[in-house]
Amino acid sequence: MKHPLHGRSARVLLAGLAAAALTTTSFGTATAAVGGAGDPVAPVEKAPEATVQTGEVKTPSTTAEDKLGQHDVELLDKARAAGTKRVTLILAVDKGTTRSVADAIRAQGGWVGMTNDKVGYVRASVPVKAVTKVAALSRVDAVDLDEKVALPTPGPEGKATRSAAAAGPGAGTSNDNPYMPTNETGSVAFKKANPRWDGRGVTIGILDSGVDLDHPALQKTSTGEKKIVDWVTATDPILDSDFTWRLMNTSVNATPTFTVPNVAGTWTAPDSGSYRFSRFSESITAGSEPDGDVNRDGDTTDRFGVLYDKDTHDIWVDANQDLTFSDDELMRPYGESGDVGHFGTDDPSTEVVERMPFTVEYREDVSLAPFGLPGTEDFVNIGLVEDAHGSHVAGIAAGHSLFGGKMDGQAPARRSSPRVPAPGVAAAPTRPSPTAWSTSSPTAASTSSTCRSAACRRSTTRTTPGPSSTTGSSTSTASSCSSRPATAARASTPSATRPWPPTS
């Protein structure tokens, strides 16, 4: 769970992680597919080829240095000099060869986190000493190292010429207004001249901190279709210290009641049978805008049971903490079902919405090698909005009827999704990438970079997943990772009083 945009230092990484987001959804089982024996990979260089086409000479990069590029060679040198053991690589490989490349990476001691054969994408954690060998693999075309890039904080330049502040926007605000620069970009006039060119038929992906699934301006497109069509958490379940991923390795046999070692109480499953169990701790959000309190009840100590059927991938979350899953809706991944759960209950007498929407998602057969354990296991993700930025971006891109009036984003008919949607579907919030996360603040980065092992994670102050999902303890955690005071009302609450646009 992260919160990548505090400190505004993470954006540059997002391009690389977009591919991760895409593979997560469309190829969620790819990790399993590459787990078996693959084609042998000859770790030799392809002979340089010069292809002459219409007078143009193309010389493919063939050396490891070429594939890394000068900048990444420098990053690698720095990692070596710093004594770094492993680095995360994003590799472009020949399409159809991710399986054999993944095997070759594993043979070099690498941990493969994600592959997508369709686009020739591989993400892996690789020992520093093996990076050059991996880059030299004949089917590898290009390699990037994970990197932190500091970006300037955007802000107004020059002197304001307006003498008086404009009134806040509302239902009566025109689509040409001082709050959304759609007039300045020519968008308002263009859409007036071309009424159908308003984003209809287009789906976009928003790789950011999550999009508020309850926000009124993000519910429907201007043509009446569902606006947010998918939600993909792009972080690595193990390597990115994202504890919204829950390791589902605790088996329970429900009759339908069951108990869990080291977990208090008697739980009740929806039906008798075998399930996997874990808990989600709200305290892991302490470093981001939810401020450690996802159910908005004033404390940061709530833990919510998560039940998972490993065969069907059905998921239940005990959002009301009554230790009973039979009163909780069966949930499926948002892109498949549109299912949205909520932590907390709204008090209708207040303008702030005292609850937070969440989605679920699962990732099958994740290698436990980073924990030093054999085999694979499934993870379940609780998808939460980390801060307002993702909704801010989604609103600018595709918001429709903001404040219930005529104010639109750039393309009000546009839907967004980080994956290729089915015909007729639309928009998607995504979580920050793992690495984006780790770059969000110096503290978060150091936590992430030093906590690759389960043992190390247990010793940190963050919520610990550890190989056993039930031994993870939530402590006061990520509060030290926050560089910005969280505002409860800003958390992901579609409130009438919510400022728009939210603070960037």
Ligand SMILES: [Ca+2]
């Ligand atoms: Ca709470």
Ligand SMILES: [Ca+2]
């Ligand atoms: Ca509580």
Ligand SMILES: [Ca+2]
């Ligand atoms: Ca319940």
Ligand SMILES: [Ca+2]
């Ligand atoms: Ca309320």
